[in-house]
Amino acid sequence: MGKLLIVGSVAFDAIETKYGKTGKILGGAATYIGLAGSYFNLKSGIVSVIGEDFPQKNIDILTDRNINIDGLEVIKGGKTFFWSGKYHDDMNGRDTLETQLNVMADFEPKVPENLQDAEVVMLGNLHPLVQLSALEQMKNPKLVILDTMNFWMDNSWDDLLKVISKVDVITINDEEARQLSGENSLVKANQVIQKMGPKTVVIKKGEHGALLFQGNHMFFAPALPLEEVFDPTGAGDTFAGGFAGYLTQTKDFSFENMKQAVVYGSNLASFCVEKFGPDRLLDLKTEEVFNRLKIFKSLTQFDIDLP
């Protein structure tokens, strides 16, 4: 069985959308990646850090989904990373109301020995040096996937380039791809980013789907058009978790198989946005996942006879 190592935040989020407002709920990149990955046949483990204020019930949510937490460090007397934000009515933009780094400020990832041999490593959004430090503890991973964001482009450019040069796949949103590459066209942005190291570039376009590039190959998966987007929080990480999870399960890192991984990622992300926080990922049934994959197929597949 394939093994997936997830490095990223486990956190509290407080979210406001036009549909309502949450208190401090379970959040963080590693959480969404882990929950999405748990829909595949694999072993997974999270490397992260939390404070003593993190309730046991949130930890249970992870372990109930068979996510190994040997690498989840608890800092005595520390407070867990906290983010709060409010989405605009169209659900595309959002304003950050508060960010408390707390224990995340001094995070030194320690990959437990039983996770160092994972075939697939998913480095969720974190300081590039933290991502690098975790990666250096791995024994010969077969596929390393990196997620990052504009904040590190603004503040830690050189470190970011260093970690980018060491990964196989980068997942990044469209605006970040433009910023990282200095190119407006996503095709050109991808070309520039491939030269930085990653052979595979995945550009997430939110409600407009995702592009997969490898060499000159290109694939596109739409986001499922939905009647309502309830809360977009975690959709990008859920996408990445579905992508990484499918690749870990199948152990096939070919471009053809990555196409399917992108569809699986987009599929799981379409559920994530249906409820607040990770709630929808917790009550999701395998049958629902497969039924929606059928919808994805009919949404995109066509038959044109070419001469």
Add this chain to the structure above:
Amino acid sequence: MGKLLIVGSVAFDAIETKYGKTGKILGGAATYIGLAGSYFNLKSGIVSVIGEDFPQKNIDILTDRNINIDGLEVIKGGKTFFWSGKYHDDMNGRDTLETQLNVMADFEPKVPENLQDAEVVMLGNLHPLVQLSALEQMKNPKLVILDTMNFWMDNSWDDLLKVISKVDVITINDEEARQLSGENSLVKANQVIQKMGPKTVVIKKGEHGALLFQGNHMFFAPALPLEEVFDPTGAGDTFAGGFAGYLTQTKDFSFENMKQAVVYGSNLASFCVEKFGPDRLLDLKTEEVFNRLKIFKSLTQFDIDLP
């Protein structure tokens, strides 16, 4: 052979993008629709109006592509409709610099007798009452497709609803679909618009592709990701012309066949933006069209085995 009637503007455009600036060049919705339609096996004719200032060489461009111009009225002493605009550097937004309605202000469409029996009618963006007047001259068309824009929603709401209630298909961009329906979600917008009359709703999302809805069926075709978008002018009309042209050629108005029509439309639109104005539609070879359809296939087709 199927017959396609096109009602819309034949005009002068002056376009500025970051790549350069044109003088007064051939433009107009009917022009782009007609040129896109000319890549199919069909008979087509344009109903429109121009002034005496319109050069013969522009008319020749249409007739060289076998577009019937019996319905192209020339107003003695009149001046042709003129639009000029400047695109933002990201090519998504644009500012209109000048609009001169000229002969279009008093346009009364007259459908020649040899075009009144067309199976497919494509009503390009025009005043809704002009679209309605043309439609009323048709003898039992099998499929009527309407394009419109926000200007008529702001200024001629009741007339717009009247013509919308009489068509089979509406093509509209995403922001216009939201305005027309009052719904932010495109799935819901489509549901509201279907209730206004059209059984089929095509929502054009520019660089983000196009959605096709019919009843509860849904299909999505991406726009081809391009290294450069040189000039977006006419892309939406080219899309509509490809859509209408393919349906006219095949005379099959089923949802399954409309999927292919959307892909053909998106394919032709991807060429349109590669040069200024309609230039790329004039030197395009059938082989190039088919080669790019293959790229569309590999861009979107995947293989997932479902239980």
